[in-house]
Amino acid sequence: MFSLVSFIPRAIVQSIPLLLGCTGETLNEKVGSLNLGIPGVMYVGAISGVIGSFLYENSGAQFNGVVGVLIPLISCLVGSLLMGLIFCLLTVTLRANQNVTGLAMATFGVGFGNFFGGSIMKLTGSDVPSIALTATSGAFKTGFPASMKGGAIGQVLFSYGFMTYVAIAIALIAHFILKKTRTGLELRAVGENPATADAAGINITKYKYFSICIGCMIAGLGGLFYVMDYASGVWSNDAFGDRGWLAIALVIFSIWRPNVAVLESILFGGLLILYLYIPTGTNFATKELYKMIPYIVTIVVLIFISVKNKKDSQPPEALGLPYFREDR
Amino acid sequence: MDNKDIKEPLIHITKRKAIPKKQEWTIRLLSILFALIVCAIVMAVTTHLNPLAVYAEIFDGSFGSPRKMWILAKELSILLMVSVALAPAFKMKFWNLGGEGQMLAGILATAACMIYMGKNLPSAVIIPVSLVCAVLAGGLWAFIPAFFKAKWNTNETLFTLMMNYVGMQLVAYYIIIWESPKGSGKVGIINQSNGAGWLPNLFGQPYLLVVLVALLVTVGMYFYMNYSKHGFEISVVGESQNTAKYVGVKVDRVIMRTLLLTGAICGLVGWLMVAGTDHTITTTLGGGRGFLGVLVAWLAHFNPIGMILSGFLIVFMSRGASEISTAFGLNESFGDIMTGIILFFVIGSEFFINYEVHFRKSHRKEAADV
Numbered sequence: 001m002f003s004l005v006s007f008i009p010r011a012i013v014q015s016i017p018l019l020l021g022c023t024g025e026t027l028n029e030k031v032g033s034l035n036l037g038i039p040g041v042m043y044v045g046a047i048s049g050v051i052g053s054f055l056y057e058n059s060g061a062q063f064n065g066v067v068g069v070l071i072p073l074i075s076c077l078v079g080s081l082l083m084g085l086i087f088c089l090l091t092v093t094l095r096a097n098q099n100v101t102g103l104a105m106a107t108f109g110v111g112f113g114n115f116f117g118g119s120i121m122k123l124t125g126s127d128v129p130s131i132a133l134t135a136t137s138g139a140f141k142t143g144f145p146a147s148m149k150g151g152a153i154g155q156v157l158f159s160y161g162f163m164t165y166v167a168i169a170i171a172l173i174a175h176f177i178l179k180k181t182r183t184g185l186e187l188r189a190v191g192e193n194p195a196t197a198d199a200a201g202i203n204i205t206k207y208k209y210f211s212i213c214i215g216c217m218i219a220g221l222g223g224l225f226y227v228m229d230y231a232s233g234v235w236s237n238d239a240f241g242d243r244g245w246l247a248i249a250l251v252i253f254s255i256w257r258p259n260v261a262v263l264e265s266i267l268f269g270g271l272l273i274l275y276l277y278i279p280t281g282t283n284f285a286t287k288e289l290y291k292m293i294p295y296i297v298t299i300v301v302l303i304f305i306s307v308k309n310k311k312d313s314q315p316p317e318a319l320g321l322p323y324f325r326e327d328r
Numbered sequence: 329m330d331n332k333d334i335k336e337p338l339i340h341i342t343k344r345k346a347i348p349k350k351q352e353w354t355i356r357l358l359s360i361l362f363a364l365i366v367c368a369i370v371m372a373v374t375t376h377l378n379p380l381a382v383y384a385e386i387f388d389g390s391f392g393s394p395r396k397m398w399i400l401a402k403e404l405s406i407l408l409m410v411s412v413a414l415a416p417a418f419k420m421k422f423w424n425l426g427g428e429g430q431m432l433a434g435i436l437a438t439a440a441c442m443i444y445m446g447k448n449l450p451s452a453v454i455i456p457v458s459l460v461c462a463v464l465a466g467g468l469w470a471f472i473p474a475f476f477k478a479k480w481n482t483n484e485t486l487f488t489l490m491m492n493y494v495g496m497q498l499v500a501y502y503i504i505i506w507e508s509p510k511g512s513g514k515v516g517i518i519n520q521s522n523g524a525g526w527l528p529n530l531f532g533q534p535y536l537l538v539v540l541v542a543l544l545v546t547v548g549m550y551f552y553m554n555y556s557k558h559g560f561e562i563s564v565v566g567e568s569q570n571t572a573k574y575v576g577v578k579v580d581r582v583i584m585r586t587l588l589l590t591g592a593i594c595g596l597v598g599w600l601m602v603a604g605t606d607h608t609i610t611t612t613l614g615g616g617r618g619f620l621g622v623l624v625a626w627l628a629h630f631n632p633i634g635m636i637l638s639g640f641l642i643v644f645m646s647r648g649a650s651e652i653s654t655a656f657g658l659n660e661s662f663g664d665i666m667t668g669i670i671l672f673f674v675i676g677s678e679f680f681i682n683y684e685v686h687f688r689k690s691h692r693k694e695a696a697d698v
Contacts, residue, residue: 104671111664118659306482
């Protein structure tokens with residue numbers, strides 16, 4: 001039976017990786033960088049966190065919740081920061097094509113995740129059969145006290161791990177910074193018209209590096225959330241799937257506004273699991289067809305946005321274009 | 329990072345007018361060499377294997393036996409055809425990331441023909457019919473996003489990407505319908521008993537046909553892009569849509585026509601894979617070639633002949649890596665990591681080919697990124 005109270009929490013848990021990926025990509029696109037490497041960044045973020053906590057859990061030390069959260073968190077941030085730096089170095093400093101660099105990063109990142117996910121047990125010589133970071137995952141799922149999780153409202157609002165609330169906060173803060181602060185204004189100027197921004201004395205390179213790197217770190221957290229919270233600390237290769245690409249699509253649907261992305265990603269989280277709620281009986285084949293829903297909806301929305309072609313739903317003017325002062 | 333000191337910039341970058349071919353290739357080879365060194369360090373640190381032994385194994389994995397060389401040639405041919413198919417669209421600045429889905433459409437059409445006609449029709453009928461169906465299916469899969477791009481400027485990057493997943497789910501749907509034995513979740517070898525719809529082995533070599541078709545497609549595309557009116561229109565649209573409109577090129581028609589061609593070739597590749605080499609259908613049969621094809625085409629500057637080289641580099645690494653994964657008990661994805669590192673370096677090296685770096689005092693030239 002379909003129950004909204006059980007559906008919404010599951011949709012929200014699905015939505016958080018999308019939301020973090022989308023917020024990260026928005027920060028990239030706002031400075032004019034169409035970073036197609038975000039799926040790879042999210043994989044690297046996830047596996048870096050997994051490696052960190054795997055080493056900690058198997059180090060033999062007494063498990064401490066705070067340390068157990070901090071270690072994967074920091075290794076995730078470092079891993080995704082390095083990916084961001086690769087993208088910056090290649091596209092900003094070395095002026096390489098953004099799409100090509102992004103695709104190379106996606107290939108690299110997914111391979112990196114699957115390689116270490118598949119061989120870390122062997123590489124560290126540990127005798128566990130698979131990666132199941134139950135203790136870490138338990139620490140990541142800490143949220144409100146159990147007494148608040150009862151009832152319909154408690155389940156819908158208070159039943160999540162702390163990262164869910166952090167993710168929503170990050171999106172709202174990102175929106176605030178982009179919209180209301182001077183930094184945000186200058187940042188947007190870089191993405192809209194870098195030549196003018198440069199003339200106004202804004203350091204283009206600095207803004208691009210910072211925004212892209214911070215965006216990649218946020219996206220990496222999305223990967224970490226997926227493993228630690230949604231998948232209960234169990235890593236399986238390719239399980240993360242295409243969420244990175246959906247996150248990039250979400251940027252367009254949220255018209256480059258992270259606050260819109262919060263609701264949008266919950267909607268998409270719902271679409272991702274909708275096939276579980278459509279009664280098909282024992283007909284497994286039809287279930288596969290229903291799994292198309294999020295992609296079809298993406299396509300329909302893309303078409304809809306382009307046909308409407310509204311003024312305020314346009315991408316940053318200089319999106320995807322390289323900027324070289326000497327070329328002007 | 330550029331050290332943008334207002335008074336006296338430390339580094340001054342200028343665009344090169346032209347670069348001698350020899351120097352250009354020295355830079356490229358150096359970048360690959362650096363990439364291999366970095367790969368070796370990564371390998372030694374993470375796996376504690378001797379990188380030289382691994383490289384020897386990679387070489388052996390690609391060239392060790394006639395059989396391995398044939399597999400290398402087949403893989404190269406398939407990747408090459410995908411890259412060649414994608415090239416004209418990219419030259420037009422149409423970012424088609426849907427090569428995978430277009431291949432899957434061809435794969436699905438071929439498998440359907442073989443399964444539904446295999447019982448009662450001879451191969452002589454099935455082969456041409458499945459070819460036509462695969463080419464049409466691939467073409468259609470690419471035409472849909474092209475149509476919306478041409479009419480309403482719909483974002484083609486994400487559209488084609490999503491078409492991959494739609495195609496993948498469609499294949500997953502039919503795999504469950506066609507699965508044999510029931511409940512296995514796999515289709516298995518199609519028409520294993522009578523080989524209906526299978527392409528014939530030329531001179532006893534199962535992969536020779538694929539290699540020949542790939543050569544034909546590559547050379548054909550080279551002439552199409554460089555010596556035909558269509559090829560000229562594509563490059564004009566790629567340079568500037570406004571110029572194209574001004575000289576009377578119908579931009580929307582060029583976009584749709586070119587993508588139809590791209591999709592058709594991808595469909596052809598799917599046909600070759602199902603009818604010619606693999607004889608089965610899975611959702612992952614495309615094997616990420618849609619993306620790799622983009623990179624191969626871009627590395628070769630959209631020149632079909634150059635793609636033989638860049639494609640070889642990628643296939644060589646991934647073939648070798650899949651061999652080392654069995655030899656050293658590593659996960660197969662190590663190949664992707666190595667491919668990624670090499671790509672980063674080659675992409676970065678383009679900068680030193682296109683630009684010249686001057687330092688403030690000594691005007692020496694920097695050859696490659698260290």
